[in-house]
Amino acid sequence: MKWKNKGHEFDAYAKGLVRDFRELGNQFYIFGAGLIGGELKDIIEKTGCFAGFIDNDRRKQKISLDEYLERGRDGLIIIATDDKNIPVIEEQLVCAGLKKERDFYEYRTFMKKIFPFLSVYANHQVYTELAQICLTERCTLRCRKCAHGCYAVGGETQDMDVETAKKSADYFFRYVDIVKEFVLIGGEPFLYKKLGEMVAYIGEKYREKIVIFSITTNGTIIPGEELLHLCRRYHVTIRISDYSAQVKRLEEKYGQLKERLERNQIAYTMSDRDGLWMDYGFESVDRKRRGGGAEELLQVFGSCRTPCREIRGSRYYYCVMARSVSDNLGMGLGKEDYLDLDEINGDKKILLEYEMGFSGKGYLDMCNHCRGAEAVKYPIPAGEQIKSPRWEGK
Ligand code: SF4
Ligand code: SF4
Structure with missing residues (x-):
């Protein structure tokens, strides 16, 4: 809208x-x-x-x-x-x-x-359902159709520096009073060297505003004792994405990780081993090339209403997938598709409107390359691994 x-x-x-x-x-x-x-x-x-x-x-x-x-x-x-x-x-x-x-x-x-x-x-409280900080785009797996496009990210890619990550949390919680789930995510967040520092920072300053504080991991890395201690202290839930149906060797890793989490009394969840993803079509869909215009993009965005927000510094992104896929696949789209929290003058009604799907043009540039709500009709196996990381349309 x-x-x-x-x-x-x-x-x-x-x-x-x-x-x-x-x-x-x-x-x-x-x-x-x-x-x-x-x-x-x-x-x-x-x-x-x-x-x-x-x-x-x-x-x-x-x-x-x-x-x-x-x-x-x-x-x-x-x-x-x-x-x-x-x-x-x-x-x-x-x-x-x-x-x-x-x-x-x-x-x-x-x-x-x-x-x-x-x-x-x-x-005078802003409530939101789900927000994330993508600490790193690097990952230990290369999943086909990764909704963040992380399969195209090289190991040399710079992570978000810890000061920016802290600033992101500060901006978010300056305006948001209650968040149902706040996620530290990647790529693979256990690759992020200062993950413990971030857990402690958010846990200490903002934990009371968060219902579920979580880290989403592919389970390939077993976190160290210090990080586990912090997760326990700040009641962090570890969400393990189970890709063992595609990557058999992960079964053993999951066993070790679960044992370590249980020993440290840390809550965790496992996704469905035989789960399906939706193929959003980011690499193949091009509505404008097929003659679609702004009206179609408004409709696609309006029927999608993804709940997955992302905060990066003062930039509040409506759709974490749109931002990360565009960056990670080098598409260069949607450079202005965010709400700058520095520019809302503390007006929580503006933030509420943005949450409800209002913006200057009413859609995101990436909606042109996305199936949106129709993506449910394109199921694919979760976590299938690829060899070639390049986006063909680049
Ligand atoms: S979906 Fe796969 S490639 Fe993407 S971040 Fe998760 S584990 Fe990494
Ligand atoms: S339709 Fe737009 S907002 Fe919805 S998932 Fe796709 S890119 Fe994101």
Whole structure:
């Protein structure tokens, strides 16, 4: 979407939301104290407006629905249960005289359409789902269709210097108050010499703004004891991308890494061994050459809405793949496709609008070379290795 009224795009929409929220006492209840509710609580708690859980199960109950009603509807309810229970609870709430999409919301609708706006307009807090710092573009593997184009990066390529990495975190957290997941990533981030220093820097200064602080690794490098100690201290989750279906020798490495993480009581996740990637088509798609124009690019960007932001110094990139593929494959595209946090004068509404897909031209140059939402129709095996690193279209 193109900016037409920068800094005020959502004023009218947010006005009604804020009014309803104020009437409901400026606080949130989560209906459902199970797994989904627990994960949601980790985010909502950071607003300082979490009033507690409501649950029909007496054992989990913090308060019952009857107690909530007796208190006089003193909070907006977010229903956070599995899909089959949502309509049952909605009916229960309607029967109790509450109105859908005023007094209560289903959690996915709430997180997408309500929470980011209420955060800024009612609480002056920016919420974002996922942001990354790419510390290095170097990698120990050369995966075909790597979404960052790291297969084309030579071992001599300079990493981000640690002062820039720290500055990136400073810029991001100057404006963003709550991030669901903040990731240190690569390339392969365990190649980055000062990874421990970065973990400590972010952990010490910004950990309370982060729900999940993670490092994504391909599992080829076993981190040293000092780094593991820091990961444990700052509650870093290690996300291991499992490419052993393609690179058999990785099985042994994963075993060693998991053993080391468990010994150090560090949380980790493994991706699906037989997982599929989407081929975004960065090396082959060219919409303009096929006659596509700005309207098509607006549509591609609008239907994609990737959640993967990247911060590099003061430059906030909407799509980490667009920036990194363009740089790593030498395409030289989208040089202006970022929001400069130095230039928003502290206006959190501008940042919210950018998060929601607004920008000067309404799309990124790389969208011309990308399948966007259509990429799901082009599955490829995750982690297949290549020999030739060059981008043919260069
Ligand atoms: S997808 Fe493969 S090549 Fe790309 S960063 Fe991850 S491990 Fe490296
Ligand atoms: S369509 Fe544009 S924003 Fe979406 S993934 Fe592709 S390049 Fe990124």
